[in-house]
Amino acid sequence: MKTTTWQSPSNIALVKYWGKKENQIPANPSISFSLNNALTTTTISAEIKENRNAISIEFFFENEKNDAFAIKIISFLEKVASEFTWLKSYHLTINSSNTFPHSSGIASSASAFSALALGLCTLHEEIMEIKLPNFYQTASYWARVGSGSACRSVYGGYNLWGKTSLLAHSSDEYAVNIDDQIHPNFKTFNDTILIIEKGKKAVSSTQGHALLKEHPFAQMRYNIANENTGKLLSILKNGEMNDFIKIVESEALMLHALMMTSPTPFILVKPNTLAVIEKIWDFRNQTHSELLFTLDAGANVHLLNSDKDNEQVQQFVQNELIGYCQNDLYFCNAIGKGPLKI
Numbered sequence: 001m002k003t004t005t006w007q008s009p010s011n012i013a014l015v016k017y018w019g020k021k022e023n024q025i026p027a028n029p030s031i032s033f034s035l036n037n038a039l040t041t042t043t044i045s046a047e048i049k050e051n052r053n054a055i056s057i058e059f060f061f062e063n064e065k066n067d068a069f070a071i072k073i074i075s076f077l078e079k080v081a082s083e084f085t086w087l088k089s090y091h092l093t094i095n096s097s098n099t100f101p102h103s104s105g106i107a108s109s110a111s112a113f114s115a116l117a118l119g120l121c122t123l124h125e126e127i128m129e130i131k132l133p134n135f136y137q138t139a140s141y142w143a144r145v146g147s148g149s150a151c152r153s154v155y156g157g158y159n160l161w162g163k164t165s166l167l168a169h170s171s172d173e174y175a176v177n178i179d180d181q182i183h184p185n186f187k188t189f190n191d192t193i194l195i196i197e198k199g200k201k202a203v204s205s206t207q208g209h210a211l212l213k214e215h216p217f218a219q220m221r222y223n224i225a226n227e228n229t230g231k232l233l234s235i236l237k238n239g240e241m242n243d244f245i246k247i248v249e250s251e252a253l254m255l256h257a258l259m260m261t262s263p264t265p266f267i268l269v270k271p272n273t274l275a276v277i278e279k280i281w282d283f284r285n286q287t288h289s290e291l292l293f294t295l296d297a298g299a300n301v302h303l304l305n306s307d308k309d310n311e312q313v314q315q316f317v318q319n320e321l322i323g324y325c326q327n328d329l330y331f332c333n334a335i336g337k338g339p340l341k342i
């Protein structure tokens, strides 16, 4: 019996991945940072078995057997079995838990698939008695197969996924860490996730990506996302906060504008999402604090600010924003250091 445990973070995209080609290849590059508190811990135990022809797993989420998740994981394992040739010879017991509130609308697929991919890479090394030459890059590659954005979660700090001529070692198949390109102004950043609506999203990101295929603005979006990647890379280097705010907020609004204007339109923001955005803009105009927002594919608002403004921003959350959150729920994060083998 071989056992491994990895804890891996979720990440928040600053330039968004929205739209993909075959095999989870992104239609444009994206940039994110990893979070420090939104984490998935996954233990995988592998036990050799008699029947070596099929994948067999048992999956527990927070100590309860969960067959719905098991189906998704089996489909992922079938895709990676060509690389992890031992997979069909072992029975896997997988136990997973999240640090963030269950069904809070915080995306868990990035932390879940990165933890799973890291665990598989560790088991691969142990069972095959080899050393993977680029452990994290390999984990990023396989995490991508599970959920695109998960490939950016196998490292801490800032990460870029997608081939761009602006970064020599970038790739569509895995993410790369760009911490060596970050100005001190952006080294510490806080992300307060305001839970506007808990629960499952009306449209999954898989469906969302698919809708881009027939979207009249798709090509324009990919061009802008490429441009924004270039702009954000220079902003992250030169430390210019006002330019950072412009790009990051525009990326968030464009993501939701694409949803609203797709051939089958859908709306994931809620009235309270928009109310919070208005509040953030008013507060920024009045106080000149450097705070901004971004959005995931959901109604929750990610409020971003650097450390120097954090006390003022946390007061603002308490005084003015908490009332827009479902059950007053919000979740404080900062830039995280990345996955941890436990």
Ligand code: PMV
Pocket: 012, 013, 015, 016, 017, 018, 030, 107, 109, 147, 148, 149, 150, 205, 206, 209, 255, 296, 297
């Ligand atoms: O990795 P997926 O398929 O869940 O897509 C993630 C899409 C966004 O969160 C909206 C953007 C991103 O780059 O993370």
